[in-house]
Amino acid sequence: MCTAADGPPHAVADPVELEALLDEPLPEDGSDLTGLLDHLAQDVLPLGIRFDHPRCFAFVPTTGNYPAVLADLLSTAHLSVPGAWLVGSGPTRVELTALNWLKELLGLPGHWGGLFVSGGSVANLTALAAARDHHLGGDLTGARLYCSTQAHPSIARAVHLLGLGRDQLIALDPDAGQRLDPRGLAARIDADLAAGLRPFAVVATVGTTSTGAVDPVTDLARLCRRYGLWLHVDGAHGAAFALSDRGHALRDALGRADSLTFDPHKWLFQPYETGCVLVRDPELLRATFRMSRHHLDTGYLHPAEARHDEVNLDDLGPQQSRGLRALKVWLSLKTFGAxxxxxxxxxxxxxxxxxxxxxxxxxxxxxxxxxxxxxxxxxxxxxxxxxxxxxxxxxxxxxxxxxxxxxxxxxxxxxxxxxxxxxxxxxxxxxxxxxxxxxxxxxxxxxxxxxxxxx
Ligand SMILES: Cc1ncc(COP(=O)(O)O)c(C=O)c1O
CATH class of the missing domain: 3.90.1150.170 (Aspartate Aminotransferase, domain 1)
Structure with missing residues (x-):
């Protein structure tokens, strides 16, 4: 069997050569599938980083795992959609169970809720959309959101997509250990309040991508409570530290946040795209994303409305049709054990x-x-x-x-x-x-x- 370690951890092709290889006319007639699969496996898909190579230390590598690959195959073959309960009750229940297991692994209280998304970027966007709506309503004037300069760029992209200007994201210089400094943050919030601005949220990073620094979540949670701000923790990479004995203190800290980004496709060894957003009050996700809250109603979704204790996960995030990402986590946890x-x-x-x-x-x-x-x-x-x-x-x-x-x-x-x-x-x-x-x-x-x- 060929493993990642047999080849180099990285292969890159010249753009012109690759165009010559792959830029073909639309195939009007079909061809042999086996030959196509060989072509992809030999000539195309290996071009990139082998994130599962034991000597790949770039970015945040993942390994994937065999049960997760089978889970992807199975859910794709079944066209599983954990959207509305009517559409996919089995898939929805799998996702709810997988979310419960993630909460347990991270030490989060049982009443937290959320959903699987494509990755950390969309998780950050989803959580900050709820924070914006909850704290600002429809008025973004003077709003301010705070993070350190070491926060992931997806925070700035989320801010842009949420209709906030560049000047509304305050990225503060970190301390010598690359952490967001609560004292500097409090001083800046005081100054902004005195200037009539509207601070509404703080993003703490647990495991910055550059150096793995951990912002002081407990202190920041205290500060957010004092000022009445939303605390979002971007733990895309680092929340997994809570699984280890050494990370036990983090379990308590994470539970003090209002929302958390966690990427099983990083330190939980899942294939892409397995991201997750969890919030203290899932009703706030529903308040932002619930389809019926929005203005277009053509009537076709009424039969799919949730009844009694049914759950429509598509009411908690930006996607309606959504793949069963959770099955990867479910099947690999069942296969290997926590x-x-x-x-x-x-x-x-x-x-x-x-x-x-x-x-x-x-x-x-x-x-x-x-x-x-x-x-x-x-x-x-x-x-x-x-x-x-x-x-x-x-x-x-x-x-x-x-x-x-x-x-x-x-x-x-x-x-x-x-x-x-x-x-x-x-x-x-x-x-x-x-x-x-x-x-x-x-x-x-x-x-x-x-x-x-x-x-
Ligand atoms: C801390 C942090 N947040 C967010 C992201 C973005 O995650 P994704 O690439 O899954 O969108 C990353 C990616 O490395 C990250 O390290």
Whole structure:
């Protein structure tokens, strides 16, 4: 059997070559399906990042898992739609059960509710739409929403889609640990209130994409309560930390928020698109998204209205026809059991601790940010390398490019306090400490080679 580890973690094609391969006239007549599947599997789909490769440390990798792949196949074959109860009562019940399991895994109270969405971006949009409607009604004048500059860009995109201007999102500089500082935030909110503006929401990130930093959710929840603001936690990557023993305190903190983004297609090892939004008061999702709240009523949906204790999940989010994403989570949790997922999250934490210890001990490597939720950043500083910041920054980029060119590993760069650093996200359960050691040695070797090249 061919596994991800047999090939390189990354393959990219030249756009012109790929156009020549794939830009064909509309096929008026059909062709042999087996041949087409071979063509896709050999020539097309491998072009990209192998996120399940044990030496892929880029972005937030996922592994997928076999039961989840079968779940996708099954729900697609059955055209399952957990939209209205009438349309898909079985699929809806599966989704409600999977949501209950996610709440239990994250330590959220039972009365929270929500739904599966495509991923973190749509989860953030969905939660912030409810926050906007609940706090602002239809009047967006002077509204202000706060996050740190380390929040995911999907927050800014959500703000735009929700009809708020750029100046209505206040992105504050983080503290030295890249966290949103509650004192700085309170000062800014006070100033905005004094200026007659209307603060309505704060976004805390649990596991920033760049460094895995965790905003102080409990303090921010207290602050939001004091000012009467909505607290949204973007835990797309990091909420999974709550599964581990080390993350136990996070379970209590998450429950203090008003809404939470969680992406099982990140640290819960699911295939794309498996995102999830959960809110303290699901009625607030219904208030925003319920189809009957909106003005067009052609009558055709009346037969599908929920009766008694039936649930129409399409009333809680932006999609009407929606796939049964939840089945991936349901079938993989049933197949492997929650304990396997907890162990897998712990393994990722162990790997990033191991990497940090190796980096700290190596004379050529400097830790730039300590391992936060399976993500760490560092610099390569070979002996005799220049100290001026632009040259150090360029070296990190060269090392990342050179490592990628070997086809043995993929680690990309990010910026920490304005400086370029190498970044690793170590959450793949198939990655071993030997993989980490080998990749760090490769970084050291390519760093020394890059340094010996004439400048
Ligand atoms: C913290 C955070 N929020 C949101 C997102 C966006 O998630 P998605 O790519 O699933 O839309 C990401 C993606 O990496 C993320 O790390």
């Amino acid at each position: 304990a396997a997922f907890r162990r897998a999250v712990d393994h990722g934490l162990h790997l990033s601790d191991h990497a940090a210890a190796r980096i700290t001990a190596h004379p050529d490597l400097d830790l730039a940010s300590s391992p936060g939720l399976g993500i760490l950043t560092f610099r390569c500083r070979p002996p005799g390398s220049p100290a001026d910041p632009p040259a150090v920054d360029r070296l990190q980029q060269s090392v990342s490019d050179a490592v990628r060119a070997t086809g043995q590993a993929l680690l990309l760069t990010t910026r920490v306090h304005g400086r370029t650093v190498l970044r690793m996200c170590t959450i793949n359960p198939a990655t071993t400490t030997a993989d980490i050691d080998a990749v760090l040695e490769l970084v050291v070797r390519t760093g020394r080679e890059a340094e010996q090249k004439p400048r």
